[in-house]
Each structure stands twice: as C-alpha cells, then as structure tokens.
Amino acid sequence: MTAPLHEARPAGVGRALPDTQQGMRRRNLARVLHAVSAEGSLSRAAVASRIGLTRAAVSTLVDELIRWGLLEELGPERPGRVGRPGSALAVSGRGPAGIGAEIGVDHLAVCAVDLRGAVRARAVRRGANRGRAPEPVIAELTTLVGQVVAEAEREELWPAGLAVAVPGLVARDSHTVVRAPNLEWRDTDLGALLPGDWPLTVDNEANFGALAELWLGAGTPREFLHVSAEIGIGAAIVVDGQLLRGTRGFAGELGHVPVRPDGPSCACGGRGCLEQYAGQEAVLRAAGLQPREDLVGLLAAHAEKGEEGVRAALRDAGTALGIALTGAVNLLDPETVVLGGALAGLSPWLLPSLEAELTGRTAGPACPVAVSPLGPEGPLLGAAHSVVRAVLDDPASVTKRS
Amino acid sequence: MTAPLHEARPAGVGRALPDTQQGMRRRNLARVLHAVSAEGSLSRAAVASRIGLTRAAVSTLVDELIRWGLLEELGPERPGRVGRPGSALAVSGRGPAGIGAEIGVDHLAVCAVDLRGAVRARAVRRGANRGRAPEPVIAELTTLVGQVVAEAEREELWPAGLAVAVPGLVARDSHTVVRAPNLEWRDTDLGALLPGDWPLTVDNEANFGALAELWLGAGTPREFLHVSAEIGIGAAIVVDGQLLRGTRGFAGELGHVPVRPDGPSCACGGRGCLEQYAGQEAVLRAAGLQPREDLVGLLAAHAEKGEEGVRAALRDAGTALGIALTGAVNLLDPETVVLGGALAGLSPWLLPSLEAELTGRTAGPACPVAVSPLGPEGPLLGAAHSVVRAVLDDPASVTKRS
Numbered sequence: 001m002t003a004p005l006h007e008a009r010p011a012g013v014g015r016a017l018p019d020t021q022q023g024m025r026r027r028n029l030a031r032v033l034h035a036v037s038a039e040g041s042l043s044r045a046a047v048a049s050r051i052g053l054t055r056a057a058v059s060t061l062v063d064e065l066i067r068w069g070l071l072e073e074l075g076p077e078r079p080g081r082v083g084r085p086g087s088a089l090a091v092s093g094r095g096p097a098g099i100g101a102e103i104g105v106d107h108l109a110v111c112a113v114d115l116r117g118a119v120r121a122r123a124v125r126r127g128a129n130r131g132r133a134p135e136p137v138i139a140e141l142t143t144l145v146g147q148v149v150a151e152a153e154r155e156e157l158w159p160a161g162l163a164v165a166v167p168g169l170v171a172r173d174s175h176t177v178v179r180a181p182n183l184e185w186r187d188t189d190l191g192a193l194l195p196g197d198w199p200l201t202v203d204n205e206a207n208f209g210a211l212a213e214l215w216l217g218a219g220t221p222r223e224f225l226h227v228s229a230e231i232g233i234g235a236a237i238v239v240d241g242q243l244l245r246g247t248r249g250f251a252g253e254l255g256h257v258p259v260r261p262d263g264p265s266c267a268c269g270g271r272g273c274l275e276q277y278a279g280q281e282a283v284l285r286a287a288g289l290q291p292r293e294d295l296v297g298l299l300a301a302h303a304e305k306g307e308e309g310v311r312a313a314l315r316d317a318g319t320a321l322g323i324a325l326t327g328a329v330n331l332l333d334p335e336t337v338v339l340g341g342a343l344a345g346l347s348p349w350l351l352p353s354l355e356a357e358l359t360g361r362t363a364g365p366a367c368p369v370a371v372s373p374l375g376p377e378g379p380l381l382g383a384a385h386s387v388v389r390a391v392l393d394d395p396a397s398v399t400k401r402s
Numbered sequence: 403m404t405a406p407l408h409e410a411r412p413a414g415v416g417r418a419l420p421d422t423q424q425g426m427r428r429r430n431l432a433r434v435l436h437a438v439s440a441e442g443s444l445s446r447a448a449v450a451s452r453i454g455l456t457r458a459a460v461s462t463l464v465d466e467l468i469r470w471g472l473l474e475e476l477g478p479e480r481p482g483r484v485g486r487p488g489s490a491l492a493v494s495g496r497g498p499a500g501i502g503a504e505i506g507v508d509h510l511a512v513c514a515v516d517l518r519g520a521v522r523a524r525a526v527r528r529g530a531n532r533g534r535a536p537e538p539v540i541a542e543l544t545t546l547v548g549q550v551v552a553e554a555e556r557e558e559l560w561p562a563g564l565a566v567a568v569p570g571l572v573a574r575d576s577h578t579v580v581r582a583p584n585l586e587w588r589d590t591d592l593g594a595l596l597p598g599d600w601p602l603t604v605d606n607e608a609n610f611g612a613l614a615e616l617w618l619g620a621g622t623p624r625e626f627l628h629v630s631a632e633i634g635i636g637a638a639i640v641v642d643g644q645l646l647r648g649t650r651g652f653a654g655e656l657g658h659v660p661v662r663p664d665g666p667s668c669a670c671g672g673r674g675c676l677e678q679y680a681g682q683e684a685v686l687r688a689a690g691l692q693p694r695e696d697l698v699g700l701l702a703a704h705a706e707k708g709e710e711g712v713r714a715a716l717r718d719a720g721t722a723l724g725i726a727l728t729g730a731v732n733l734l735d736p737e738t739v740v741l742g743g744a745l746a747g748l749s750p751w752l753l754p755s756l757e758a759e760l761t762g763r764t765a766g767p768a769c770p771v772a773v774s775p776l777g778p779e780g781p782l783l784g785a786a787h788s789v790v791r792a793v794l795d796d797p798a799s800v801t802k803r804s
Binding site for chain 1: 426623625637639641646647648649650651652653654655656658659660661662663669670671672673725726728729730732733734735736737762763764765
C-alpha cells in the first residue's frame with residue numbers, strides 16, 4: 001500500500017527541538033522535508049514560497065537533506081514554464097525506513113515503510129498468543145523483524161526505528177506493557193526482550209490505529225475519537241493532531257466507561273462497563289456463538305446470513321457503544337468519531353443503534369461517526385509511520401544513526 | 403488576595419509566536435518575565451542562569467521590560483553575597499492589569515489583578531440574572547467594569563484586557579455565548595455589548611475555574627479534570643497545562659454524560675444525564691427544599707444540621723458524580739480530579755459516596771479527588787489572571803496597546 005504523507009499543518013515539527021539557532025535550523029529542515037513529502041515532488045522555488053524562506057536558504061537546507069539521503073533530485077522540471085527550469089525534488093525511496101510491528105491476540109505482523117509512505121516489506125504469522133509467555137512471542141516477533149529488515153536492506157533501506165503496537169496499556173514514555181489482559185501479560189518490559197539495534201517505541205494498538213487514521217485517512221480531522229476493538233475495546237483521543245495520552249499513558253479506556261452502573265461485574269473492578277456489552281466475548285456470548293480465531297469474521301459471516309440472534313447481539317452492542325460515546329462526545333467535543341479495528345468490519349450492524357443513541361441523546365447536531373478505511377491494518381501502519389514521521393519531524397536526527 | 407504566579411514550566415510561552423529571530427526574541431522576553439514572576443525577585447545574573455542565556459543578553463531583555471513598565475528595580479541586593487552586588491528585579495505592581503468579570507446566575511463580579519497576581523480592585527452586585535435579557539445585564543456589568551478600571555487607574559494600573567466568565571457554552575475563538583440555559587441566553591454575541599476599549603476574551607466559567615486552579619492552586623498537577631457547578635454541572639479538562647477546548651469549544655459537558663441511560667429525560671435531549679442526579683435543582687428537589695438564591699448555602703446549612711433527607715440527596719448526587727467521573731477518568735487518565743465552584747462547598751457530603759464509586763469501579767489505585775481552595779472564587783480569578791498570563795507569555799504585546 002502506498003499512501004502520501006499528506007498533512008496541511010505538520011504539528012509535530014520541532015515540538016521537541018530547543019529554541020536556539022540550531023533548533024531553528026533543524027525545524028526548517030523539517031519544514032522543507034514535510035513540504036516536499038506533502039506534494040510528492042516540488043522545486044526548490046516552490047518549497048521556498050510554501051514555507052516562507054528565501055530561495056538561497058532553502059537551497060542550503062535541500063543540499064543537506066540530499067547529502068543525508070532524505071531527498072533526491074528527479075531531474076529538470078518539464079519545460080514550458082516561466083523562469084529558469086529548476087530540478088524537482090522528491091522524498092527518497094531509499095535510506096531510512098520505519099519498521100512497524102504488531103502483537104495481536106491471534107497474530108504477529110511486521111512491516112517496513114519508506115519515507116514516501118510505501119510499504120516495502122511485510123511478514124505475518126497467524127496463531128494464538130493468548131496465555132503465552134512474553135519471551136517466546138517476542139522471539140518470534142524478532143525473527144519476523146529480521147526478515148523484514150533483510151528484505152528492506154536489499155532495497156537500500158535501513159531501519160530508522162522500530163515501533164511495536166500491543167493490545168494493552170503501556171506506561172507513558174516507556175517500553176513496559178503494564179497490563180494486556182487478552183495476552184495475560186503484566187508489567188512486561190519489551191525493551192529488554194527486543195533487539196536493541198534501533199530506537200524503540202512501544203504503544204497501545206488503539207493509539208497507533210488513531211495515528212494511522214490521522215496520517216493516512218482521507219480528510220480525517222485533527223480532533224477525533226478513534227474507537228477500536230480486538231477482544232477488548234480501546235479508544236484513542238486525538239486533539240489538535242496529537243494523541244492525548246493521560247498522566248500514566250492510560251487514556252482512552254472507553255471499554256471501562258460505565259454504561260449501566262448496576263450491570264454485570266467486570267474484571268476491572270467495575271460493573272456494567274462498555275466491554276460487558278460490546279466487547280467481542282460479550283457479543284459472542286449474547287449471539288450464542290463459540291469463541292474461535294477471527295471472531296470478527298465469524299460474527300460478520302453470521303450477521304451477513306441474516307441470523308437474528310447475532311444481529312440482535314450486535315444491535316445491543318451498538319446501543320452500549322452509543323451510550324458510552326455520548327459521554328465521551330460530551331466530554332471531548334471531537335469533530336468526529338472513527339470506528340476502526342474490528343469495529344470497522346462490524347459497522348453495518350453496529351452503526352444504526354449506535355447512531356440512534358448518539359442522536360437521541362443530543363440537543364444539537366450529533367457528532368458524526370465514520371468508519372475507518374484502514375480497519376485492522378491501522379495499528380501496524382500507524383506504528384511504521386510513527387517512525388517515518390519522527391524522521392520527517394526532525395531530519396537531522398538520522399545523522400546520529402546512519 | 404495575593405497569589406504568586408508560580409509555574410515550573412511556563413507552557414504558554416511563545417506558543418503562538420512565529421519561528422523567526424523576532425519570535426525568538428519575544429519568547430526570550432517572556433522567559434525573563436516568567437523567571438522573575440516565579441521567584442518574586444531575582445537578579446539579572448540569577449535570571450541568566452535560570453533560563454540559560456548570557457548575562458549580556460538578559461540585560462538587554464531586562465532593559466526593554468523595564469522600559470515597558472513590566473519589570474522594576476528593587477535596588478541593590480543585600481551585601482555579604484559573593485561577587486559584585488546586582489540590583490534585584492521584580493515584576494511591576496503598576497502598568498498592565500488583567501480585568502476579570504463573571505456573569506453568574508445570582509451575581510455579577512469584576513476584579514483587577516496586577517502582574518504580580520494581586521487583586522487590586524473589585525466590585526460585586528448580587529441579584530438574579532436568570533431570564534433577564536443580555537442587554538441590561540451587560541450594561542450593569544459594564545458599569546462595574548468602569549468602577550474597577552477607575553479604581554485601578556488611581557493606582558497607576560491600566561487594563562491590558564477584559565476576560566468574561568459565563569455559565570454556558572462559548573463558541574471557540576469567539577465572544578458568542580451559544581447556550582447558557584441557566585440565564586436563558588442563546589447565540590448572544592457579548593462582543594457587541596461590551597466596551598471595545600481592550601482585548602476581550604469570553605469563556606465558560608468552568609474553563610476559567612480550571613485555569614485559576616492551574617495557576618493559583620498549590621501543587622495542582624498539569625493534567626487534571628476540574629468539575630464545578632453553579633446550577634448545571636460543568637467540567638474543564640487540562641492536559642499538559644493547557645485547556646482541552648473541543649472542536650466547537652464545547653468540551654467538558656460532564657453534566658450530560660449518561661449515568662443511568664434509562665433515567666429521567668433531560669433538556670439536552672438525553673435521558674439519565676448526570677445533571678438529573680447531581681445538578682443543584684435535582685438535589686434540591688430530592689432534598690425536598692424550595693429553590694432560592696444561594697442554593698449551595700441552603701443545602702450546606704441543612705446538611706450541617708444533620709437533616710437526613712438533605713444528606714441522602716447529596717449522597718446520591720455524589721454517587722452519580724462518581725459514576726460519571728469513572729467514565730471520564732477511564733477516558734482521560736488525569737492525575738487528579740478537582741472539585742471546584744459550588745461543589746467545593748458541598749464536598750463534605752458529596753465526597754464519601756463519590757470516592758466509593760471511583761474506588762469500587764477501578765482495578766488499580768483510583769484517581770485522587772481534591773477540593774479546590776478557590777471554590778466559587780475560581781472563575782473570576784481565572785478570568786483576570788488569563789489576561790495577566792497573556793502579558794507574561796508575550797510581553798511585547800503590551801507595546802501595541804499601552
């Protein structure tokens with residue numbers, strides 16, 4: 001899949017860079033790279049006019065980016081234009097790549113994405129991970145990473161970083177999975193288990209799914225609530241193009257918002273949490289189906305066939321989602337709610353009752369609900385792209401690593 | 403009331419300033435002013451070491467701030483220290499002042515706060531505003547503003563801006579009160595009714611209350627949820643020291659989070675919203691009391707006397723608040739929840755059941771709940787301080803106005 005890295009306002013640019021001459025130069029390098037990335041190809045003059053620097057200043061910055069292998073010359077622009085023909089620039093399809101990895105309850109996946117946003121290598125292994133110890137799972141993941149990196153290196157790409165999506169809570173600014181109930185992992189430091197060759201990021205799959213939506217979705221707004229599900233239900237909150245992470249990194253636990261405060265007990269200690277009504281296991285139970293791999297496919301197949309019990313279970317799940325989302329929308333006032341992950345595939349049967357709750361419980365216009373085109377692909381792509389974005393946001397960082 | 407403008411990391415500094423040489427200079431002016439403000443008084447050398455600039459650079463910036471009337475010299479520091487004695491600097495107690503105003507359901511209030519954070523003038527008018535047209539209310543408010551400004555000017559202060567707190571939803575980046583149900587105002591542009599002599603800000607009272615907590619509270623964290631009530635229930639979400647406003651500016655509508663989805667109908671269109679259980683009118687009704695002015699005082703007086711009906715009503719309100727806050731805490735993962743406004747005065751009777759819900763519904767340690775020391779003073783102080791902060795965050799802005 002090739003996706004352009006479009007974004008009108010690259011919010012991450014320079015956020016972490018110091019306010020010095022050197023910091024300003026690094027921010028300007030990022031502006032140049034983002035400008036070219038957003039357009040696919042651009043002349044130096046066009047870059048200059050777009051980011052409001054002089055042509056001379058831009059040329060110096062471009063030369064640096066070419067030297068580092070981040071930009072390349074496409075040759076002279078087509079004639080017939082006014083003025084001296086300039087050479088068009090493009091983001092390099094070689095050089096740094098983002099390595100994304102996903103630890104799913106039923107699978108492991110790894111991919112490499114180049115600076116242009118194209119997936120250049122990919123490896124997947126199906127098989128249940130629930131209840132397995134972290135070590136053998138991470139050993140398998142490391143093998144897949146090795147395969148993908150080897151494939152990428154054959155195309156003159158080198159890993160600029162590894163980002164891993166996990167179905168659980170990750171402590172902020174750490175590599176520690178504090179709780180992943182559906183893997184049965186607790187306080188697991190993935191940093192100690194993964195290869196230490198590249199910068200490592202570990203984050204919740206809902207967060208990476210939301211970032212994928214932000215970066216790759218067509219017309220995704222900069223403020224939205226992204227809801228996804230594998231076994232549990234997670235959400236990610238995006239405000240002004242940035243993830244809201246929470247003090248400990250645990251924000252977005254939509255699955256444990258009370259929907260019916262006197263409802264069934266939940267493993268979290270609460271009662272009547274959303275997961276008790278809309279989590280995949282609850283829906284399977286309500287639908288009278290047996291759990292197996294690919295729960296979503298199973299539910300969708302039965303609903304597709306028109307089985308009323310399954311449809312009713314999904315309708316009730318949609319109602320519970322609508323109640324929890326009414327609360328979330330009242331608190332956050334997002335521009336839209338995006339259903340991603342497994343929920344995207346079940347949306348035909350969830351949406352009517354979900355939207356009925358949202359609309360019925362709102363005086364003004366209800367918050368619109370969109371279905372993610374990325375669906376279950378989101379977390380893996382978001383992970384790989386987060387590494388790519390880090391390079392685009394601070395190109396000078398690669399000089400320390402390459 | 404005098405409060406120091408302490409803050410370890412002035413988050414607002416330069417947020418809106420362009421990334422140019424000129425922008426960098428303006429940010430450095432802000433850093434100098436914030437450093438002195440945080441300490442009360444400071445020598446040039448101490449400022450330089452604190453913000454990481456050379457002594458010479460700081461001297462130039464300080465001279466400018468003195469010329470603009472934002473800093474003043476306190477005279478030579480006490481002898482006995484090592485090195486050449488420097489003159490201590492302090493933020494000026496004359497010059498620009500923030501004018502804060504509050505439109506309450508039962509009162510109007512205005513105050514002037516100087517750059518040191520001291521309230522220097524104040525005016526209040528009691529009287530019900532519910533159901534009155536905006537024009538006469540704003541005319542009265544304008545009279546109070548005139549009195550406060552005249553009093554401030556006698557002390558060599560001049561208004562750097564006017565900020566107005568209202569009990570309703572304000573459209574983002576506008577002066578328009580979209581909906582203030584307890585005043586019965588809709589789509590009211592206060593910009594057209596207020597004097598146009600100074601920069602104007604209009605915002606929800608919960609937002610200004612939260613900012614007051616952030617700026618003036620002792621040890622308030624940078625990520626918290628601030629819950630307040632006048633007649634309705636509002637909340638403000640602070641993330642990394644900044645308000646989360648929502649797409650339309652309507653974030654924080656905690657009062658309309660569904661607590662019991664099949665509960666009583668609410669004016670918002672929903673059912674079983676938090677306001678139906680914990681809004682002041684609902685509590686009065688449950689307690690069997692007649693509405694009048696100063697509802698909080700009435701409830702507190704009866705609860706104080708040990709009236710079981712009133713205590714039970716407040717206990718039930720606490721339970722409903724706890725259910726809604728469990729959802730909010732799961733979504734936002736704040737460091738703490740702060741009860742402000744009217745809720746602060748009722749906290750002895752609300753807190754036990756509120757905390758029982760929060761704790762009982764959480765697997766790990768529950769989010770702590772604090773009671774605001776500012777209470778109902780918060781919104782007015784937050785409004786005035788927001789003007790002061792704008793000056794501290796961009797001192798050069800006053801040169802365009804003074």
